[in-house]
Amino acid sequence: xxNTHFLKGHTSFETAYVVSxxxxxxxxxxxxxxxxTNAKHGDRLVTVTxxxxxxxxxxxxxxxxxxxxxxxxxxxxxxxxxxxDFNGLPELIRQRFTEFFAQYDQxxxxxxxxxxxxxxxxxxxxxxxxxxxxxxxxxxxxxxAIKTATFIRNGPFDQIAxxxxxxxxxxxxxSLPSEQAA
Numbered sequence: 001x002x003n004t005h006f007l008k009g010h011t012s013f014e015t016a017y018v019v020s021x022x023x024x025x026x027x028x029x030x031x032x033x034x035x036x037t038n039a040k041h042g043d044r045l046v047t048v049t050x051x052x053x054x055x056x057x058x059x060x061x062x063x064x065x066x067x068x069x070x071x072x073x074x075x076x077x078x079x080x081x082x083x084x085d086f087n088g089l090p091e092l093i094r095q096r097f098t099e100f101f102a103q104y105d106q107x108x109x110x111x112x113x114x115x116x117x118x119x120x121x122x123x124x125x126x127x128x129x130x131x132x133x134x135x136x137x138x139x140x141x142x143x144x145a146i147k148t149a150t151f152i153r154n155g156p157f158d159q160i161a162x163x164x165x166x167x168x169x170x171x172x173x174x175s176l177p178s179e180q181a182a
Contacts, residue, residue: 097161
């Protein structure tokens, strides 16, 4: 997550962040930016410009849904957006949660955004890892992943990065296949 000037509260056309004098061919127009939140799909960037020839709005451009989308101004004061997805290795997810909480005001999140952040977590990556494991190692990792996902989903929102580290078993006889060959 970039340490920049966040643009918050731009959640619909009516509350969009408006850039005047946006380049449109050899003319200038207005461009509107906002983050649309859908309870089932997450967030996405939406932008729309005014056609300077007709004065009518062009068709809105709809981004791809992600867990969390935010707007910010870069060092040149241009509007940019970025996403946070919390799928991946547990240590990377913790790092993303930690960066997120250090820089973004949680009070500005909607209930839907909080729910999306808490439901999109490490289970997707864990399912892939579990398929490559065998025996007691598989059960150990599976139990940790379920407990951790439950903690993230049901724990206090501001503490979701506090889930326990995964500690592998000392017995490597039933570890990942790639580790057995080494």
